[in-house]
Amino acid sequence: MLLIHCPYCEEDRSELEFRWAGEAHIARPENIAAISDEEFAEFFFLRNNEKGLTYERWRHIHGCGRFFNAARDTVSDRFLMTYKAGMPKQPIPVMEKAVAIAEEKTVETWEATEGDAR
Amino acid sequence: MVDSGIEMATRTSSLFGLHGGSSAVRLEAAPAAERISLRVHAENVSALSGALGVDLPVKPKTSASANGRTALWLGPDEWLVIGEGGYDIGNSLMQAAANSGALHSATDVSHRNVAILVSGPGAAAAINAGCPQDLSLKAFPVGACSRTIFGKIEIVLLRTAEDAFRVEVWRSFSDYAFGLLAEGARDAAL
Numbered sequence: 001m002l003l004i005h006c007p008y009c010e011e012d013r014s015e016l017e018f019r020w021a022g023e024a025h026i027a028r029p030e031n032i033a034a035i036s037d038e039e040f041a042e043f044f045f046l047r048n049n050e051k052g053l054t055y056e057r058w059r060h061i062h063g064c065g066r067f068f069n070a071a072r073d074t075v076s077d078r079f080l081m082t083y084k085a086g087m088p089k090q091p092i093p094v095m096e097k098a099v100a101i102a103e104e105k106t107v108e109t110w111e112a113t114e115g116d117a118r
Numbered sequence: 119m120v121d122s123g124i125e126m127a128t129r130t131s132s133l134f135g136l137h138g139g140s141s142a143v144r145l146e147a148a149p150a151a152e153r154i155s156l157r158v159h160a161e162n163v164s165a166l167s168g169a170l171g172v173d174l175p176v177k178p179k180t181s182a183s184a185n186g187r188t189a190l191w192l193g194p195d196e197w198l199v200i201g202e203g204g205y206d207i208g209n210s211l212m213q214a215a216a217n218s219g220a221l222h223s224a225t226d227v228s229h230r231n232v233a234i235l236v237s238g239p240g241a242a243a244a245i246n247a248g249c250p251q252d253l254s255l256k257a258f259p260v261g262a263c264s265r266t267i268f269g270k271i272e273i274v275l276l277r278t279a280e281d282a283f284r285v286e287v288w289r290s291f292s293d294y295a296f297g298l299l300a301e302g303a304r305d306a307a308l
């Protein structure tokens with residue numbers, strides 16, 4: 001089970017209390033009625049779907065209920081950091097660490113990651 | 119209702135008749151209580167605290183009790199306030215909040231929730247049968263509270279003593295909550 005740090009609860013909590021809420025830092029257009037269909041599609045449907053470091057919104061839905069942002073590695077599933085909603089995109093604190101995580105050759109088998117989970 | 123001389127209808131708890139527990143865990147339905155779901159901006163917290171007679175806690179995972187009322191921190195601007203004693207008509211918490219004169223949102227959820235009291239040396243273990251939180255006294259001391267997960271439902275958990283918890287659950291999920299607690303209680307006694 002993953003532990004996710006909630007910036008509002010100020011502690012690590014089980015992933016079971018959280019819900020993913022899509023890519024972070026997508027600004028809603030200022031005048032949404034004026035934009036073209038293509039621009040709307042770009043804003044509304046198209047996502048980067050990065051492999052590796054990605055910025056996402058998460059919601060502590062079964063905890064404090066708040067949305068927040070997370071930097072996560074989609075290869076290893078590791079959360080690199082979380083921060084409150086409304087804050088600008090945060091740099092990863094220790095870049096070397098993030099690179100090391102990104103380059104890590106993880107063997108992801110059910111037995112290795114969840115085998116002894118209850 | 120106008121004074122017709124007839125008796126008021128009595129409300130049957132959704133937990134009525136359920137029984138379970140083990141040598142290590144006692145399970146019982148909590149008495150009826152008043153409850154409000156309260157949302158308040160930071161600048162109005164003191165006004166609402168004064169009106170309710172209990173200080174709304176601002177530290178995550180903490181609660182405060184005074185004057186027969188308990189305020190549970192659920193989120194940065196969100197509390198569950200529980201008042202002792204059921205009622206027939208009206209909700210003194212709603213009235214008190216309104217009397218604050220400060221901007222807030224209060225919803226009467228007295229009958230949305232019921233509560234199960236879990237106590238005994240195996241209480242934490244019984245809850246951990248379906249709840250992923252660390253319920254050690256260090257991480258979850260007396261007075262700690264949290265909205266969290268219990269099996270496939272959401273609960274609000276409050277530790278009332280070293281070996282006692284109050285589990286607040288939406289009434290339509292109470293049968294499930296009680297059943298899973300009964301299973302956990304049985305396992306805790308093994």
Ligand SMILES: [Zn+2]
Pocket residue numbers: 006007008009010060063064065066
């Ligand atoms: Zn939280």
